[in-house]
Amino acid sequence: MDIKNEDMPYLKKAFDGLENELTRFLEDSAPDWILYDFAPHWLPPVAARLGISRAFFLIINAWFLAFFGSSETMINSSEERNKAEEFMIPQKWVRFDTKVAYRRYEANWIVAANQKNDSGFSDFYRSGKVIDGCHCQVIFLRHCYEFESDWLKLLEELHRKPVIPVGLMTPQVEEDNSQSWVSIKTWLDNQNKRSVVYVALGSEVTPSQDQLNELALGLELSGVPFFWALRKPSETVESYSVDLPDGFQERVRGWGMVWKSWAPQLKILSHDSVGAFLTHCGWSSFVEGLTFGHLLIALPFLVDQGLNARIIADKQVGIEIPKNDEDGSYTKNSVSDSVKLVMVESEGKKFRDKAKEMSAIFGDRPAAMDSNSMAKNTKLHVVMFPWLAFGHLLSYFELSKFIAEKGHKISFVSTPRNIDRLPKIPPHLVSSITLVKLSFPKVEQLPESAEATMDIKNEDMPYLKKAFDGLQNELTRFLEDCSGLDFL
Structure with a gap:
């Protein structure tokens, strides 16, 4: 992926x-x-x-x-x-x-x-x-x-x-008693309700080292609790490595979790402590986030993701992290400001409310x-x-x-x-x-x-x-x- x-x-x-x-x-x-x-x-x-x-x-x-x-x-x-x-x-x-x-x-x-x-x-x-x-x-x-x-x-x-x-x-949330989920759930259980930003960039996005660094430092700068599913590519892609900024994991210990293997996304999104989803805006993630009424923090990269991000902003179910229009680069400050806007500041309430409203459509499986x-x-x-x-x-x-x-x-x-x-x-x-x-x-x-x-x-x-x-x-x-x- x-x-x-x-x-x-x-x-x-x-x-x-x-x-x-x-x-x-x-x-x-x-x-x-x-x-x-x-x-x-x-x-x-x-x-x-x-x-x-x-x-x-x-x-x-x-x-x-x-x-x-x-x-x-x-x-x-x-x-x-x-x-x-x-x-x-x-x-x-x-x-x-x-x-x-x-x-x-x-x-x-x-x-x-x-x-x-x-x-x-x-x-x-x-x-x-x-x-x-x-x-x-x-x-x-x-x-x-x-x-x-x-x-x-x-x-x-x-x-x-x-x-x-x-x-x-x-999708339906399946039962999961694996040790991985037990560890993840234990960490989420220790966070306040709707306080955590879940971060996942999908299965086909391979961020550059600079993009990883800015995202990591931006999450740290925001001070908002986060769970980051950061998985290395398949074993056949040997040249790709995931290197976080020096000392990053130690500095965010307790309120920031980086999970470097497969993570049960639906189980995480369904947890009460999650309040927002920082996503690449793939359509499956778009649907899954709004299924649980989570506002979306858009960080698109390719294919349909940019168009999906425009819809997110237009429907006010989230915001798009500002990027340089020419090369798609972004900074730790743009990440931090976006996360704080929707999770901390009063202006974020309208986005949170809109996302909750959308769960009536996206979360209604029979309809x-x-x-x-x-x-x-x-x-x-x-x-x-x-x-x-x-x-x-x-x-x-x-x-x-x-x-x-x-x-x-x-x-x-x-x-x-x-x-x-x-x-x-x-x-x-x-x-x-x-x-x-x-x-x-x-x-x-x-x-x-x-x-x-x-x-x-x-x-x-x-x-x-x-x-x-x-x-x-x-x-x-x-x-x-x-x-x-x-x-x-």
Whole structure:
């Protein structure tokens, strides 16, 4: 989950290598539907040829996809949109008032993602092709009508096909009696109610040493209690190290905790001592923070995070830590001032109140999950095929469980190592969800055993996507041979 940009092309290259094996799987299993992610640009025509119904499932929100326009615009984007300034203003096809746009440092990243990389394709091209034309019949996404519904209507206009929000997929807090949680809970129990800032920058953000230093010193300067989940990347990323400022942990001992291994985020957010969430603004973290009514302190880095941060500020459910618009740098003072504003000063009350109000939407699991179209009498066989990032894998897994609860059959398809890292299937759904392992293609530039974004540096990502595309034939054979498959 922690990656460096230079590895991302290789992961995408490997992902593309799944094409043949996936094709065989689809030929063998003949499902009714297949739900697929943004990366397999080659998959919709294969599924259409096999007579399988097709849906693109976007694990994030409507405004991110709508910001980039129609599928035709995305497919041709690398030639037509190659300047950062084009992404720094609200887009011309958005006909309602909005402040959703990228800062320059974010827009520079988007421009780079818009160019063809070593996987052979840009992310814009991939996303456009999986939605384009009759090969994609419907768009599902992790959104709900109760929050920013104008973007859902805009998506239908842009893509001229049904757009169905499956809900926010609000997670459930599971029981956890592990020693790690016992230690964390003991520390949280010793803090005052709603006094702690939980700090976590997600699974795909690898801050630089300067960024880590400024964040650490800013938290210290604020004097506000904090719990910081600061995990080193996967063992395959050997070059990355986490070095905190000299003496930092000793100086904050008792009121500041740095946890350098996996942390149970939902359990922490559900604890009474937590009052705010300093987050990179990934959509899952956005949802999870507001599920518990915590105001959000936004520190975005890449992809959708900047747009999410603008929404956070616009809805007044939190604030964004000021950054240099040119390079994205921030200072310990900007971190400290932001934390104190929302946690200590009277001005922060309006943000805290707004965040609590939002928990009525984000924390209402039944309402958030009822806006889907899978509850029907006909029992379907649905194939789920997510991208190789754990945020994607887990979102597809959560949707798989929800669809299986309705009585449908699920084939969850990924690579061996990713399948082995999934949470356990609930006992009552074991007979409804089948985990299907496709052999991951070898790509020379990828580290040994790297099968997900958590395993590689970001610059190798195109190679992961290229390997992923190599699954096409095996998946096609699976679909052809799988009898009675309704949905892909």
